[in-house]
Amino acid sequence: MSPTRIPEATVARLPVYLRALNSLLEGDTRTCSSEELATAAGVNSAKLRKDLSHLGSYGTRGVGYDVEYLRYQIAREIGLTQDWPVVIVGIGNLGHALANYSGFTSRGFRTVALLDADSARQGELVAGLKIRPFTELSAIVREHGVAIGVIATPAAAAQSVCDHMVDAGIRSILNFAPSVLTVPAGVDVRMVDLSSELQILAYHEQRKSAPATPDPLDPGVVA
Amino acid sequence: MSPTRIPEATVARLPVYLRALNSLLEGDTRTCSSEELATAAGVNSAKLRKDLSHLGSYGTRGVGYDVEYLRYQIAREIGLTQDWPVVIVGIGNLGHALANYSGFTSRGFRTVALLDADSARQGELVAGLKIRPFTELSAIVREHGVAIGVIATPAAAAQSVCDHMVDAGIRSILNFAPSVLTVPAGVDVRMVDLSSELQILAYHEQRKSAPATPDPLDPGVVA
């Protein structure tokens, strides 16, 4: 009974719930209350219940949730019952790490190709895959039905790589380059900016140590 | 005239504005309107103006913003006029990439130590720094006044590493391990979960290709 769209904030938390449920299953927990699951996921239990209610009514009042069943329902909602072919472009420091990351494959994603524009890198074997020329993107997307692309190139190349991805038919992009990407409607971009994360931490850190901002340039309350 | 707290959503965008301003400066732009800057940052111009108004009145009506001056003000607000010593714990695939990432150093952060529990890795030279034993954490934090720590260990070790960081005096943590961290009040944790990002993309991707959800188990509209 969920023909309605799921709120974006809820969607962003579903992967967290999925992780928590997997942890519980490893500990042989068959059933759990919203309180337990919320604690494991690090959220408020009311929020958890409301989130889950958007997917449907998968719990039992007075009892809780069947861990295995709920996990399946969330996985189905996200679309992890199939697995998604992914290409990674830009196999430098970060690209190598991503290619070697087992967490992607174990969570419904399959890296089908590693691409790089630098001919010196091509042919190198990373995590069992050969690095291939960027020009093969289009053929690879067609062959494997790739819908998701990861950009791990320098910022200067990101928009160009993005454009080629879109042309090739990729409709979802995960961007690690610190650069704003422009895409046509219908294409999703998610940006992961590690420097921004540190800067946000720095902002709060500064506020902790200096409760009263001195700032010699600021005249204070303008009288 | 900004003694008020800056909204969290605004804080999260300040790094983006900073990047955009740096780009403009490289292109020798001395002055810019909110419209220009908003486009460069990929946001709505009204939102940009409201964000900046939280920092103070740094623009000139009818003219726009002085790029250099605004950049300084944002940097000061975030706390990037000083630079922040950072330790990275867990120098595996991802830790290596982070250690080699120049984007951190160029944006006000200085990696002062790389730590790993695996004695086989210790002594290895990465990005000009020797990998040191995790047990030295406390001494390093004291010596350099480290306030920010990065966790790039497996999920199983993350909470333990986190606890040691907090004991050592670290009050801001960037966590790459897919694991919910419990910390005392006063400590900030930001989580970067790459698998979650892909899963969120997968959710939307699924909705694109299948406008009408079939789902043989669902009886559809309950009549």
Added chain:
DNA sequence: CTCAGTTTGTTCCCACGTTCACAAACTCTT
């Protein structure tokens, strides 16, 4: 000086997200 043109800072309103609190629905004991 005045007026037209430009752009900021801010106000107002709406949509979304979070949290509390509670009725509805279940289990288990007696």
Added chain:
DNA sequence: AAGAGTTTGTGAACGTGGGAACAAACTGAG
């Protein structure tokens, strides 16, 4: 079978954030 104890799902209150729209403040020309 009834009542006590649990726990879900949701309605309602509250807070935060986004965007349109506009007055205030500047520039520059005549």
